[in-house]
Amino acid sequence: MPRQRLKSSQEWLQSAWQRQLSDYVTAIAWMPDGSQIAACSGGGEVVLYEVKTGASIILQAEQGESLDTLSITADGKFLAAGGQGGTIGIWQLDSRISSLSNN
Numbered sequence: 001m002p003r004q005r006l007k008s009s010q011e012w013l014q015s016a017w018q019r020q021l022s023d024y025v026t027a028i029a030w031m032p033d034g035s036q037i038a039a040c041s042g043g044g045e046v047v048l049y050e051v052k053t054g055a056s057i058i059l060q061a062e063q064g065e066s067l068d069t070l071s072i073t074a075d076g077k078f079l080a081a082g083g084q085g086g087t088i089g090i091w092q093l094d095s096r097i098s099s100l101s102n103n
Contacts, residue, residue, distance in 0.1 A: 020047050022062045029070040029079070031093075038079055040067035046081050046089065059091050 023042035030037050038048045044063030049056045060067075060081070067083035072093075082088040 020056060020058060021045050023066075026066055026068050026083070027070040027081075029072045031072055032074060032076045038070050038072065038081075040070050040081050040083070042066040044083065044085070046070070046079075046091075048079070048093070060089060 021039065021041040021043065022045060025039050026042055028037055028039045035052065036048055036050050038046065038059075040046045041062075044060065044065050044067050045058060046060040046067060047056055047058050059079070063085065065084040067081045067085075069082050071080050072078070077093055079091045079093055080088055
């Protein structure tokens, strides 16, 4: 990846995170195909970003307790997040960002 493209990608992600996360980023996870990236924060949010379009969806709003780990299954169907609250959230991810469900 050319250096300029990498820089613009970093700037885009930083800008997106600053708008949607109330606290610092604690973990990220990439979809296996590289099309989406999930991020969680010290405030407890979980957000999924579509890399090509910049679209995003908030999977979990601020909870007041840090989420410290994210994982996406190898087939890209599920995302799990856990942290200081002692619970694990699991989301079933459809192939489209607009049709995510929390189970």
